[in-house]
Structures are given as structure tokens and as C-alpha cells.
Amino acid sequence: MSLPPGFLDELRTRTSLSQVVGRKVMWDPRKSNQGKGDMWAPCPFHQEKSASFHVDDRKGYYYCFGCHAKGDAISFVRETENVDFMEAVEILAREAGLPMPARDPQAQQKSDRRTQLAEVMDLAVQFFRLQLRTGAAQAARSYLDRRGLAPATLERFEIGFAPDAWQGLWDHLTAKGVPEDLILGAGLAKASTKGKRPYDTFRNRIIYPIRDPRGRCIAFGGRAMDPNDNAKYLNSPETELFDKGRSLYNHGPAREAAGKGQPLIVAEGYMDVIALSEAGFGATVAPLGTAVTETQLQLLWRIAPEPIIALDGDTAGLRAAMRVIDTALPLLEAGQSLRFAILPEGKDPDDLIRAGGAGAMQTLLDQAIPMVSLLWQRETEGRVFDSPERKAALDKALREKIKLIKDPSIRGHYGEAIKEMRWDLFGQSRKRAAFNPGFAPGGKGKWQRPGTPAPAQASTKSSMLVASGDGVQNHLRESVILATLVLTPSLIAEFESQLERMVCHAPDLAHLRDILLRYAGPGANADGNLAHKISDAMGPDGVESLLALPHVAIAPSIRRPGDAEIARMTVAEELAKLQAARGWIEEVDEAAEEMFSDVLDESLTWRVAHAAEVHNKAIRSQQEDKAEYDVAPNGVRIKRDERSVLDALTSKINFAKRTR
Incomplete structure (x- = not known):
């Protein structure tokens, strides 16, 4: 039906928005000024205690600073009464004494x-x-x-x-x-x-x-x-x-109960709704024999921002919950989501209430899990991820689901949550060092300086390079890498795989690496709270102490924070040096083991020398003194301190040959 020109303007003129809204809210007398038509109240569209819902009676518009709902008297009636445009106009016209035009x-x-x-x-x-x-x-x-x-x-x-x-x-x-x-x-x-x-x-x-x-x-x-x-x-x-896809059983009474602060529950059937309502959970609805539709989700979110889906714990109930997730993902908005309360297998709400009373149901509702947790459970439960291919398949499946979320902020937070759960699943095989707040003389939250001897570990390998100073150098490089990523968190995702393989023997560095990996992703620090998260986990002085270390403070990426290109080059260079150093150590350790094995030949000397050359190429810089190098018998350049290790190894090989 088309309305004649000027009818809606006349209707808005005759209608007091504060009176229309006042039937649904309690005005805050401390913030409201009735004389000026400037009224404030808790928002009727989402559960809150503060008065963030503003009505400008003179202009005839409302706006919520919490959920961003806005509109005029017609849109308010449409949203709160769940009616279409013409029905809302009829309601307001009847209240204003304005005859509706002939249809x-x-x-x-x-x-x-x-x-x-x-x-x-x-x-x-x-x-x-x-x-x-x-x-x-x-x-x-x-x-x-x-x-x-x-x-x-x-x-x-x-x-x-x-x-x-x-x-x-x-x-x-x-x-x-x-x-x-x-x-x-x-x-x-x-x-x-x-x-x-x-x-x-x-x-x-x-x-x-x-x-x-x-x-x-x-x-x-x-x-x-x-x-x-x-x-x-x-x-x-x-x-x-x-239209069963656009209707809910017990819609009206549930909306009224939810408006009084009760949690909105979505049950499976009529008897579930009746049992829950009689137990005191009046804000309960049920879909009508079908999977929850997009329209029904929108109806639910009009009643409450985070309905609880309470389904039976059997296979059918879990399948229904998974279908709800797929339907809801593209519709998610800030402050608008779902939680899931899965009942014990073989029991419906009536059974649970009969056995344990309303308290048992309330406990289940209090333990309702967010949608992202059930999504993770669906993709991982009962599966084994013992190969790179299976892990990659899991990552792909989760990425495809997260892509369905249209809101970029929510999509980023889902990525963070999935990253955290992925770390908990796959990180268990990686030995994580616990943060020790008392490891340095400086007190709680201070960082161990390079060269400070760490407590001996029973599992630590006895390497021939311990005395060469590479352990100290590696500690320096790890400190620079982690400090750079703290200041440039957008690079964490780019170096995630190398960061996962980086072995930090210092507990403080290992703990910081774990924290960064938890928040790795394209949206790392999207909310600007990464520094706070690190501070909460490691103490208020943790990051500051790291950045204040002399060898860290002079790094180009630290002197010029915010320059992503310099930060990228710094991290890549230091990671390459670490990898070369680790390879050199592993080669020497392997050589030491082979000295007394059945396989013993001159190629062992060449392998160690070659590993030393790779090591030197990675760490060589223009400032290094060329006099520090010697030439091995096979023509390979080698550092003098590494040459001493090689000579010692060669002597032991010759001794082993003579005594065999």
C-alpha cells in the first residue's frame, strides 16, 4: 500500500518518540533532561546496565552507543513488536488518533x-x-x-x-x-x-x-x-x-521474559519449551520442526544478543547444532552471536530438570560454550593429526569456515581464537619452558642477560661448541628476533613456521615466543592489545626489560620501530644465522657420536668443515676481521675458533683409527 504524501510527516509530528520508547525502557533520571527531550536509558535491543540508549525527542530519532541501533518511532515499533512497516504505521496512527488513508x-x-x-x-x-x-x-x-x-x-x-x-x-x-x-x-x-x-x-x-x-x-x-x-x-x-521458517514457538512470552533479564534459550520442541518455562526459564523458544533458519536467527537476535542453543547430546542434536553454526557464521555481527549448551546424551531438558531441578539446568547454561569452540570441536573431534597433510587439511577447513564471516573484526577474532586452540592441540608435542620470574638478579619480570649461566638440564646435549660462544650469540639473535616481532606484530604470521622451529633455551625467550605464536595471524594486534596480553602473561616490566638490553636496543629494527621493511630484513637475517648455527652444532654433535661407531672415514672431516663454511657465510658481515679466518686443507675458509674444534675432532678420529 502506498501512503499519500505528507502522511508519515504528519504521523511523526503527532507522535512523541519518548512516549513510544518509554513503554519499553526505564529512563535514567541522572542523564535525562525531559524539558529538552534529551532522554537516556539502558538499550532495549541488547542487555546492558548502563544508559547508552539516547532518544532525541525533538528530532524524533534514537541511537544506541552500545549496539548502534538507530531509527525513528516507526522503526522502533517494528523492531520491538516484530511487525512489518504498515502494521507499525497503523499502531502509531491509532495511538496518535490519525485516521489511516483508505486502502x-x-x-x-x-x-x-x-x-x-x-x-x-x-x-x-x-x-x-x-x-x-x-x-x-x-x-x-x-x-x-x-x-x-x-x-x-x-x-x-x-x-x-x-x-x-x-x-x-x-x-x-x-x-x-x-x-x-x-x-x-x-x-x-x-x-x-x-x-x-x-x-x-x-x-x-x-x-x-x-x-x-x-x-x-x-x-x-x-x-x-x-x-x-x-x-x-x-x-x-x-x-x-x-511461515514455519519465520516463526518461533512461544515467541511473545519469551520476548517479554528476556526483556526482564532472563537468558534466551532455544530448545528443540514444544515439551522442552514448556518444561523450561515451568522451571523458571520463561525466555525459551523452539523452531518449528526444521533447522534454524536465517530469519529465525534474526528474530532471536532481536530478542537477545547471544541466545543459548540447548540441544540434546545425541547425534541428531549435535548435527542440528552444527547446522546452526553454518547458518549463523555469515550473519555474525559485533555483540551478536550464539552459545551452545549440549545436554547429556539421552536426556532432554525435562529429564534434566526432573533429576536435578532448575539448578542443574542453570549450571548447564552457565557452562554454555561459544560458537567458535563448537566449530573447532566439529573439525577436530575423533580425528588424528599426525601428518603435515592432515594438519593442512584442518587449517583449510577452518579457513573456509572463517571466510564465511562478513564482519572483518569478528573474522579476525575468530582467527585468533582458532590459532589459540590450534596451538594448544599441536603445541603439546613441543616442550614449552615455563616463565620463571626469578631467573635474574633484577627481580620479577626481568630478562636474563646473554652469558648468564642457566641451570643445567638433564636433557641438554653436551656439544663441542659450548665453549665457542655460539650459545651466547644465539641468545642475542633470539632476543633481537622476538623484540622486533613485538614491535612489528604484523610480521608474526609471515615468520610463523620459522618461529615455531626456533628452539629457545632461555625460559623467558621461550615463553615470549609461545605468546607471539598464540596471536600469530594477519590480524595480529588488530585490537591494539598485544602489548597488554604480553604484559599480563610476563609481568609489567617484561617487554621493557627486553627492549632495554644493549644488544637489542642497537638493532636497526628497534631503533626505527614501525619500519616494516627493516624489521622484515632483520628477522630474516637473524633467523638465517640461527639456522646455520644450529646446523653447525648438529653436525659436530653427530660427528662426535660417529667417532666411535663402525662408520669412520675422512668424509667426516669434510662434512664438519663444510658445515663450518655454511655457518660462516650466514654470519659473515662486512665488519668482521678477515684475519679471524684460516684455510682448511680442502680449501674451505673456516673461523679460527671453529678450526680448533675441527683440529681436535681430526685428532680424535686419527686416534680412534690407530686404536681400532
Whole structure:
């Protein structure tokens, strides 16, 4: 329907936004100025305690500084009452005493028909409720008694019974003069394909009325009393009133309860909703026999920013939870997500409440896990990641899921959370040194200076290079690498694999490396809190002490923080030197082991000399004195201190040959 020019302006002029909003909120008298139309209150669209929802009555607009909801009186009524645009206009016009313009005949006819269908549905509610009191409903009443439903509960949820007759409801409604096309249009009966009279949709079933947020009955759900029935639960067919993908059972009462601070719970079925509501969890809804749709998620988020999906712990329940995740990922927004409370296998909410009371259910809700944790569980549970290919497959699957998130900030935080869980899974095989706050004379949070002897470890290899000073040099390089990445966190992802392989023997450096790996990723430090996270983990003076070390402070990447190119070159160069040094140490250690083995030849000397040359090339700089080098018999340049190691090794080889 099109409205005449000026009608909406006149409606907004006659409407006081503060009065419309005031029906849903409690104004904060300390911040509000009613004389100026400047009003503040806790936001009705998300749960909060502070008054961040602002209404400018003169301009006719509202804005929430928390969830960023904004609009005018029409949009406020649409969001809070869950109605469409024209229904919101009608509500405000009626309150303002402004006559609605005449509709075109087709629109008026459609509105009248919907009203008539709703009236027919109310007649059906009355019929079903009366039938529950008859002798034919004895088995249904016994079932409801076994489920613990008191008479007040039956009354509250308007539970009824459809008799086991082909035209019981049909005959009742036609006797009251209801046109046949309305009975069929409401989904209460189905036309026969054999030329006979239409027959009732619901027969021999317990009936649960389904109402929209405005309280109109739009459909029914029926539970079969015959265990051999093809469908245990049956919903009304879709009609002009009912779209099951856009409706929720117990929507209106749940929205009201959630507005009073109760957590919004999404259960599986009618009886789950009733059991939870009777136990004090009034803000409970259920989808109507289908997987949760995008529209239903949007309806849930209008009620509460973080609904809790409470599903059975069996295979079907877990599959349903996983489908919800796939549907929700593209729709996530800041402050708008889901949590999951998985019930014990074989139990529904009614079973849990009967066994442990409402407290047991509350404990389960308190332990509800965020969506990212269930996503990780789905991709990892029951699988073994004992090869690079399997790990890569996991990374690919998770990346594909995270890509579905449209909000870049949430996508970055999901990446961080996945990185943390990945570290916990794969990092267990890597021996992590615990941070020792008392390792240096400087006190808590200070860094061990190069050259300070560390406590001897039983697992430490006895290397021939210990006395050569390479351990000290490696400590210096590790310090520069980590300090550079702290100041340039955007490079962490680029050097992640090398950082994982970097063996830090100093506990403080090993701990810092682990922290950086936890937050590695394209969005590292996206929230600007990386320094705070490191400080929380290592003490307030940890980073400052590292950056103040003389050999760190003079590094180009530290002197010029923020220059990504210099930082990249520094990290790459120092990592190359570390790799060469590690290779040299491993070669000498291996040579020492082979001296007394059955394999002993002159190639051992060449291998050690070659490893020394590779080492020298990596660490050689223009400032090094060429006089520090000698030439080995095979023509390879070698440092003098390494030449002494090589000579000692050669002597031992010759001695071993003579004594064999």
C-alpha cells in the first residue's frame, strides 16, 4: 500500500518518540533532561546496565552507543513488536488518533482475509481445548500427567486434543457458519482427492497452539498418540498466516521474559519449551520442526544478543547444532552471536530438570560454550593429526569456515581464537619452558642477560661448541628476533613456521615466543592489545626489560620501530644465522657420536668443515676481521675458533683409527 504524501510527516509530528520508547525502557533520571527531550536509558535491543540508549525527542530519532541501533518511532515499533512497516504505521496512527488513508480494494481484502483466518484459528483453539476434557482424550491426559503438566500449565499453553475423527473439527466449524474456504485456508483441513468431503489435518493428537509475537494463533503443532503414526509431530501447513521458517514457538512470552533479564534459550520442541518455562526459564523458544533458519536467527537476535542453543547430546542434536553454526557464521555481527549448551546424551531438558531441578539446568547454561569452540570441536573431534597433510587439511577447513564471516573484526577474532586452540592441540608435542620470574638478579619480570649461566638440564646435549660462544650469540639473535616481532606484530604470521622451529633455551625467550605464536595471524594486534596480553602473561616490566638490553636496543629494527621493511630484513637475517648455527652444532654433535661407531672415514672431516663454511657465510658481515679466518686443507675458509674444534675432532678420529 502506498501512503499519500505528507502522511508519515504528519504521523511523526503527532507522535512523541519518548512516549513510544518509554513503554519499553526505564529512563535514567541522572542523564535525562525531559524539558529538552534529551532522554537516556539502558538499550532495549541488547542487555546492558548502563544508559547508552539516547532518544532525541525533538528530532524524533534514537541511537544506541552500545549496539548502534538507530531509527525513528516507526522503526522502533517494528523492531520491538516484530511487525512489518504498515502494521507499525497503523499502531502509531491509532495511538496518535490519525485516521489511516483508505486502502486499495485488493490490500483491504487481503487484510480482511488474514483477520478472518485468525478468527477461525481462535475457534479451533477453543474446540481442541474442550476436546481435552472429554472421555476420548483419556490417553492424552494420562500422557500429559506422566510428563508432569499441571492444570495451570495446560491452561497457560492452551494445550488441547484433536479427536480421532476424520471431520470432527470440520463439522464443528461449518456448524458455526465458518466458510469452507477459510477452514481450508487456515490449514485446519485438507481437500480430499477422492471426491469426498475435506478431512481434518489433525487427528488423535495432542495440540499445541502456535502464536505470533502479537498473540494471534497462526498454526498448530500436534503430537501423535498412536505410536505407529507416520509422523510423531505434525505442524500446520504453510498458510497466509503461517511461515514455519519465520516463526518461533512461544515467541511473545519469551520476548517479554528476556526483556526482564532472563537468558534466551532455544530448545528443540514444544515439551522442552514448556518444561523450561515451568522451571523458571520463561525466555525459551523452539523452531518449528526444521533447522534454524536465517530469519529465525534474526528474530532471536532481536530478542537477545547471544541466545543459548540447548540441544540434546545425541547425534541428531549435535548435527542440528552444527547446522546452526553454518547458518549463523555469515550473519555474525559485533555483540551478536550464539552459545551452545549440549545436554547429556539421552536426556532432554525435562529429564534434566526432573533429576536435578532448575539448578542443574542453570549450571548447564552457565557452562554454555561459544560458537567458535563448537566449530573447532566439529573439525577436530575423533580425528588424528599426525601428518603435515592432515594438519593442512584442518587449517583449510577452518579457513573456509572463517571466510564465511562478513564482519572483518569478528573474522579476525575468530582467527585468533582458532590459532589459540590450534596451538594448544599441536603445541603439546613441543616442550614449552615455563616463565620463571626469578631467573635474574633484577627481580620479577626481568630478562636474563646473554652469558648468564642457566641451570643445567638433564636433557641438554653436551656439544663441542659450548665453549665457542655460539650459545651466547644465539641468545642475542633470539632476543633481537622476538623484540622486533613485538614491535612489528604484523610480521608474526609471515615468520610463523620459522618461529615455531626456533628452539629457545632461555625460559623467558621461550615463553615470549609461545605468546607471539598464540596471536600469530594477519590480524595480529588488530585490537591494539598485544602489548597488554604480553604484559599480563610476563609481568609489567617484561617487554621493557627486553627492549632495554644493549644488544637489542642497537638493532636497526628497534631503533626505527614501525619500519616494516627493516624489521622484515632483520628477522630474516637473524633467523638465517640461527639456522646455520644450529646446523653447525648438529653436525659436530653427530660427528662426535660417529667417532666411535663402525662408520669412520675422512668424509667426516669434510662434512664438519663444510658445515663450518655454511655457518660462516650466514654470519659473515662486512665488519668482521678477515684475519679471524684460516684455510682448511680442502680449501674451505673456516673461523679460527671453529678450526680448533675441527683440529681436535681430526685428532680424535686419527686416534680412534690407530686404536681400532
